[in-house]
Amino acid sequence: MSLTAGGLVRDLHQNSQEKLIKGLKAGDEDAVIELVFNYSDRLLRAATVILKDQYLAEDVVQDSLLVAVSKIEQLRSNYLFPWLYKILVSNCRKKQRRKYWNMLEFWPHNDLELVPAFAVDVETQIIEETLNQEVFSAISELPLKYREIITLYYLEQFSLEEISSITKEPLGTIKSRLHRARKRLKQVLLERGKLK
C-alpha cells in the first residue's frame, strides 16, 4: 500500500473511505480514533514541509482535524482526503499570514507566542543538519505556493486535478506552477551540490 494520501486515494478500496466518512458523520468515536491514529502523521508531514516548522504544523493539523470532524456533514463526495487536504492547505496559508503579522509585532497575541521566523529557521537548520534533511532543507527555500505544490504532488501523490481542487486554483496554473517549482528546486539542489 502506498504511504501517501494521494496514493491512498487510489489504493484504498472506496468502501473503506466511505465507511470512515459514514462513521464520522454518525459521530462514531472509533472513526475519530481511526482518523487520528492512521492519518494524522501524514497530515503533519505535509504541513511541516509547507510551513517549515513542525510546531506550527502540529497546531494546524489539530485545527484542520477539528474543522473536518465538525463539518463532515458538508462533505458530499466519497473521497475524504482531498477534502481534508483542502482544509489543511487553507489553514497552512492562514497560519503563514499570521506568522508574518506576528513578526511585525502589530498584534502580538502573547509574548511567549512571538517567535521570529529567523529563530524558527535556525532551529529547523540545526534539525536538518543533524538529520541530513537535504531535500526538506532545499524545499524550505522555496516560496509557500511552490512548497505546497511540491508537497501535494511528490509527498502526497495527488493528481494535478486533485491539487487544483485542493488549492482552489485553475488546472493550468497548477501545471505551470509545478513546472516552475521543479525548476527552482533543481536550481537549489544544484547550488548545494546535491544534483549533478
Added chain:
Amino acid sequence: MNYNGKKLQKKLESELRKVAFSTSQKTELVDFLIENRKKESLIQKVVHALLEFWNGTCEVPLYLGVIGLLFLVIGVRNTLDIFLVDNSAALLLLEQGIETIERMDLL
C-alpha cells in the same frame, strides 16, 4: 513521474519519517476532537461568546469595538429626533397614559 521525481519523493519520505505525533499526543487529539465535536446552535454560540466576554476570558479587538461604537453613535444621531419632545407633547403623552391606566382599572 520520471526517475528524478520518484527519487525526490523517496528521499523526502525518508527524511520526514521521524516527523510524527507521539501516541500520547494522538490520544489527547482524539479526546479533544470528540469533546469539541458537539455542535452548538447559533444562539448557544452567541450566549457562550457573550459569557466568555463578560467573564473576561475574551477580549474584543479594539477595531471591532470602535466600529461598534461608531454604529451606535451614528444610529443614535439619526434617531435623536425621537427623544426630543416638547412640553405640550410630553403633557399630552402623560395624560393619555394616565387615561389608559384608569380605563384598565389598574389604579
